[in-house]
Amino acid sequence: THIKICIYFNSGIRGICVAGYTGAKSEILELLLPLKLYAGENQGLCAERDFKVQHGGFSEEPVESLIHIPGTRCVVTTGSSSSALQIWDIGGDDSDVIKRTGVINLKSTPAKGITIAPGLTDEPAVLHGSCISEVQLTEIATGRVLYTVAKESSDSVSGLQFVNACVFLICVSNGTLLMGDIRDPSTCDYPLQDSKSGLHWSFGLRSDSSQSEPSCCTVARLSSSGHMLLYDLRDLQSPFCQTQLNVQQNTSKNDFLNVSWAPVLNRCLSVSGFDGTVHIYNTMDWSTEGQSPQPVFSHRGHEMSHEAKYSSSLPVVTTHFWHQSRPKTLLSAATDGSLHVWDWVDKIIDR
Amino acid sequence: MIHYFNTLKVFTFVLHPWLVCKLTDMHPSILLNVCMCCFAGAGQDVGRSCILVSIGGKNIMLDCGMHMGYNDDRRFPDFSYITQNGRLTEFLDCVIISHFHLDHCGALPYMSEMVGYDGPIYMTHPTKAICPILLEDFRKITVDKKGETNFFTSQMIKDCMKKVVPLNLHQTVQVDEELEIKAYYAGHVLGAAMVQIKVGSESVVYTGDYNMTPDRHLGAAWIDKCRPDLLISESTYATTIRDSKRCRERDFLKKVHETVERGGKVLIPVFALGRAQELCILLETFWERMNLKAPIYFSTGLTEKANHYYKLFITWTNQKIRKTFVQRNMFEFKHIKAFDRSYADNPGPMVVFATPGMLHAGQSLLIFKKWAGNEKNMVIMPGYCVQGTVGHKILNGQKKLEMEGRATVIIGTLDVKLQVEYMSFSAHADAKGIMQLIRMAEPRNMLLVHGEAKKMEFLKDKIEQEFSISCYMPANGETTSIVTNPSVPVDISLNLLKREMALGGPLPDAKRPRTMHGTLIMKDNSLRLVSPEQALKELGLSEHQLRFTCRVQLHDPHSDNDTLGRIYTHLKSVLKTYSIQHVPDGTVIVESIVIKVTSSAEEPNLKVILLSWSYQDEELGSFLSTLLKKGLPS
Numbered sequence: 001t002h003i004k005i006c007i008y009f010n011s012g013i014r015g016i017c018v019a020g021y022t023g024a025k026s027e028i029l030e031l032l033l034p035l036k037l038y039a040g041e042n043q044g045l046c047a048e049r050d051f052k053v054q055h056g057g058f059s060e061e062p063v064e065s066l067i068h069i070p071g072t073r074c075v076v077t078t079g080s081s082s083s084a085l086q087i088w089d090i091g092g093d094d095s096d097v098i099k100r101t102g103v104i105n106l107k108s109t110p111a112k113g114i115t116i117a118p119g120l121t122d123e124p125a126v127l128h129g130s131c132i133s134e135v136q137l138t139e140i141a142t143g144r145v146l147y148t149v150a151k152e153s154s155d156s157v158s159g160l161q162f163v164n165a166c167v168f169l170i171c172v173s174n175g176t177l178l179m180g181d182i183r184d185p186s187t188c189d190y191p192l193q194d195s196k197s198g199l200h201w202s203f204g205l206r207s208d209s210s211q212s213e214p215s216c217c218t219v220a221r222l223s224s225s226g227h228m229l230l231y232d233l234r235d236l237q238s239p240f241c242q243t244q245l246n247v248q249q250n251t252s253k254n255d256f257l258n259v260s261w262a263p264v265l266n267r268c269l270s271v272s273g274f275d276g277t278v279h280i281y282n283t284m285d286w287s288t289e290g291q292s293p294q295p296v297f298s299h300r301g302h303e304m305s306h307e308a309k310y311s312s313s314l315p316v317v318t319t320h321f322w323h324q325s326r327p328k329t330l331l332s333a334a335t336d337g338s339l340h341v342w343d344w345v346d347k348i349i350d351r
Numbered sequence: 352m353i354h355y356f357n358t359l360k361v362f363t364f365v366l367h368p369w370l371v372c373k374l375t376d377m378h379p380s381i382l383l384n385v386c387m388c389c390f391a392g393a394g395q396d397v398g399r400s401c402i403l404v405s406i407g408g409k410n411i412m413l414d415c416g417m418h419m420g421y422n423d424d425r426r427f428p429d430f431s432y433i434t435q436n437g438r439l440t441e442f443l444d445c446v447i448i449s450h451f452h453l454d455h456c457g458a459l460p461y462m463s464e465m466v467g468y469d470g471p472i473y474m475t476h477p478t479k480a481i482c483p484i485l486l487e488d489f490r491k492i493t494v495d496k497k498g499e500t501n502f503f504t505s506q507m508i509k510d511c512m513k514k515v516v517p518l519n520l521h522q523t524v525q526v527d528e529e530l531e532i533k534a535y536y537a538g539h540v541l542g543a544a545m546v547q548i549k550v551g552s553e554s555v556v557y558t559g560d561y562n563m564t565p566d567r568h569l570g571a572a573w574i575d576k577c578r579p580d581l582l583i584s585e586s587t588y589a590t591t592i593r594d595s596k597r598c599r600e601r602d603f604l605k606k607v608h609e610t611v612e613r614g615g616k617v618l619i620p621v622f623a624l625g626r627a628q629e630l631c632i633l634l635e636t637f638w639e640r641m642n643l644k645a646p647i648y649f650s651t652g653l654t655e656k657a658n659h660y661y662k663l664f665i666t667w668t669n670q671k672i673r674k675t676f677v678q679r680n681m682f683e684f685k686h687i688k689a690f691d692r693s694y695a696d697n698p699g700p701m702v703v704f705a706t707p708g709m710l711h712a713g714q715s716l717l718i719f720k721k722w723a724g725n726e727k728n729m730v731i732m733p734g735y736c737v738q739g740t741v742g743h744k745i746l747n748g749q750k751k752l753e754m755e756g757r758a759t760v761i762i763g764t765l766d767v768k769l770q771v772e773y774m775s776f777s778a779h780a781d782a783k784g785i786m787q788l789i790r791m792a793e794p795r796n797m798l799l800v801h802g803e804a805k806k807m808e809f810l811k812d813k814i815e816q817e818f819s820i821s822c823y824m825p826a827n828g829e830t831t832s833i834v835t836n837p838s839v840p841v842d843i844s845l846n847l848l849k850r851e852m853a854l855g856g857p858l859p860d861a862k863r864p865r866t867m868h869g870t871l872i873m874k875d876n877s878l879r880l881v882s883p884e885q886a887l888k889e890l891g892l893s894e895h896q897l898r899f900t901c902r903v904q905l906h907d908p909h910s911d912n913d914t915l916g917r918i919y920t921h922l923k924s925v926l927k928t929y930s931i932q933h934v935p936d937g938t939v940i941v942e943s944i945v946i947k948v949t950s951s952a953e954e955p956n957l958k959v960i961l962l963s964w965s966y967q968d969e970e971l972g973s974f975l976s977t978l979l980k981k982g983l984p985s
Binding site: 025027029031034050051052053054055056057058093094095096097098339 | 588590591592593594782805806807808809810812813816817
């Protein structure tokens with residue numbers, strides 16, 4: 001059994017939440033990022049290079065995904081076997097134990113993993129679903145269902161994200177995107193122009209702020225064979241850019257497919273899940289025709305690690321995140337249990 | 352706290368010699384031996400270690416550290432926990448020091464010479480050699496530089512070290528007839544040891560500071576599956592997930608390289624024997640790989656002293672060093688040369704390792720003064736600095752320092768323009784390391800020191816869940832009592848053994864205790880289990896038989912025989928698993944219990960049930976009499 005790590009960056013709190021398991025027990029840890037990350041350029045007074053375990057807790061089942069609800073000390077997890085979402089309280093200063101405070105039971109045990117995303121409403125809520133017809137928004141404190149998708153479809157969900165407090169996107173694993181609004185049960189569907197079977201799709205949304213209007217957002221669609229399409233959220237029918245990334249299709253673990261937009265830098269996105277690297281691209285250079293774009297940076301740390309040398313299979317990056325404020329800092333985790341925090345350098349522009 | 356032999360002697364008084372006793376009546380809790388830990392120092396108090404353990408009637412002090420953050424008596428452990436006044440000699444059986452760091456041995460001369468202790472002080476050979484150097488150095492700063500008075504003198508350090516008995520690794524040392532200790536390799540620094548303390552069948556292992564990953568010049572800690580009743584481990588880094596050593600080293604090398612590339616000078620103040628060797632090996636390898644030309648220097652005298660100690664204690668270094676030492680001296684470097692004070696004025700880049708480590712005096716301070724004014728230069732502090740030293744001040748961001756000349760007269764101010772870096776290379780175990788050690792030693796209980804309870808609950812849960820053992824986290828001054836289950840070896844007579852075997856049934860199994868009957872004879876310090884008859888013979892006594900009788904009155908309008916029959920039927924239905932017989936001579940026998948029914952001629956319906964049983968069936972007999980008092984079903 002490999003170790004899987006889910007990371008979610010706690011906005012506003014200088015920490016991340018990590019869940020990993022070996023064997024039977026799964027641990028959820030709130031880690032404080034090393035102080036070194038916050039030290040200024042020439043300020044050398046930080047000895048601390050280590051992650052500090054601020055809080056920790058145990059989960060009976062392996063954690064498949066983990067999200068943090070903004071504005072709270074609350075974390076929601078899904079497990080591989082159960083039909084419920086677990087709610088956890090990270091805790092305050094009086095104790096370092098993360099306690100489970102509640103459960104959201106689902107109607108039935110889903111065939112595939114459940115995708116979860118934090119709601120952006122005032123009352124803490126979580127958007128979740130394993131297939132389209134099961135997507136609903138549940139209030140955490142009461143378990144009340146605030147919204148359900150009115151579409152009958154058993155297509156499996158590969159991604160969920162809120163654009164603002166009401167508008168959200170669902171990405172289906174066959175590549176179709178659905179846009180919904182929690183004030184209206186119907187959704188707008190945007191299937192792919194020529195959908196190829198056997199491919200798994202994931203998406204990444206960039207919005208300028210959590211309350212932004214759809215006009216400021218860009219969406220990237222990525223397939224497990226490296227096909228990438230970029231859209232303005234106002235027009236999900238026609239991509240403003242299409243290209244083929246030079247990556248090897250990894251058919252074994254579609255769950256790891258991940259595309260993220262940089263929150264600070266303009267038109268910069270990152271891709272992982274094909275192998276043990278994270279690739280960063282500057283989409284400004286992209287043109288619709290021509291060869292595959294080259295990444296401006298590739299983080300090979302997980303492949304080159306000490307542990308990777310001695311294991312039979314190369315690690316695969318399971319997830320990665322951009323730091324909210326440091327423009328060129330990312331966090332990534334891989335199947336060998338490694339967690340990296342790294343800065344990248346654009347060889348052409350930076351010296 | 353009870354010494355177990357005392358407890359057993361009390362037990363024999365309670366028993367009358369002519370009563371047969373069941374061995375199972377000896378409940379383990381009577382053989383309780385309590386192992387206590389009383390903290391005069393560590394226990395959620397990072398900065399000083401001093402732990403008192405009571406085991407099997409022996410009192411041991413583990414480490415005797417100084418708290419580096421205080422300037423008054425709070426820096427010493429509070430020995431009033433041991434005794435309110437007077438010397439400590441009769442209260443302590445021995446003192447054990449784990450390694451030469453001041454937060455583990457800094458208060459030793461104070462304890463032995465100023466408070467008073469004349470018993471043995473155990474430590475490894477390297478610790479014994481290096482401790483006095485550090486203590487003297489520390490004494491110099493505190494007394495000579497800071498002018499303190501309530502402190503130990505150089506003579507006291509010497510007198511203290513005379514009481515030291517050196518330890519070798521994995522060698523059992525008999526402190527006295529009952530107490531024995533054994534040292535294990537701890538890594539961390541040269542000569543650091545984990546110690547196992549054993550009295551009878553109970554043991555405690557104290558780790559001191561240790562680390563589970565080998566580095567460039569020391570190996571990793573190791574212990575066998577000694578299964579101590581208690582493992583006391585430091586947990587300074589228990590709530591940290593340590594950054595990989597490679598990243599840390601890369602960062603260090605990057606900083607040194609960048610400074611040297613831009614023509615700056617790098618000063619690394621070190622203590623001669625500690626992380627300096629590690630950093631030297633690191634730089635040497637890097638310089639070689641990158642083909643760098645800038646010179647690296649090591650303070651004069653330092654190389655010889657370091658070499659001397661590492662050569663002397665070569666068995667304490669790691670495998671790689673031992674192997675290469677034969678061909679060439681591992682601590683003779685190609686790129687690192689001896690320093691001369693005139694080099695400090697040379698133009699161009701260079702790296703210098705100089706003592707002392709906290710920039711409080713000597714060569715490192717001199718060099719610092721020369722280089723501080725140039726922002727191209729850098730000073731890298733590799734460890735903790737005591738308050739009051741220049742090292743401490745610059746780490747706190749002070750940009751202007753008052754320079755003192757002779758007799759502490761201030762002769763000017765120094766502008767600190769160079770880059771100040773702090774890189775901790777200390778080797779401590781993190782949570783993963785602690786779990787590894789527990790897996791190695793398999794203790795029955797765990798105790799964590801050096802951390803904060805609130806911040807360690809998660810680790811405590813983790814340990815308790817994974818190993819199913821109790822985990823304690825006492826505060827400073829708190830006493831923890833741990834119950835142990837000592838095994839008491841007893842000789843059994845052959846006759847008794849044969850008799851028990853003849854009874855048949857499953858064979859004795861360590862996991863499935865079986866009740867047996869015998870008499871325990873305790874004479875002098877031996878324990879023997881013999882058959883009751885043999886015991887009586889040895890004691891010259893004759894066996895008495897004890898029988899109890901009881902009369903129960905019952906109204907039953909039947910004949911005596913019929914009443915007896917009804918009793919028989921009733922008992923048969925209640926006591927399904929027991930042997931019950933209705934004997935024609937007019938008795939019912941349940942196991943060894945005899946039941947008869949009589950009545951008087953005047954009142955034939957008032958039956959008197961006579962029960963009689965021997966001591967062995969006391970419980971059953973009492974049960975039957977209570978049962979029959981309730982009457983018979985109709």
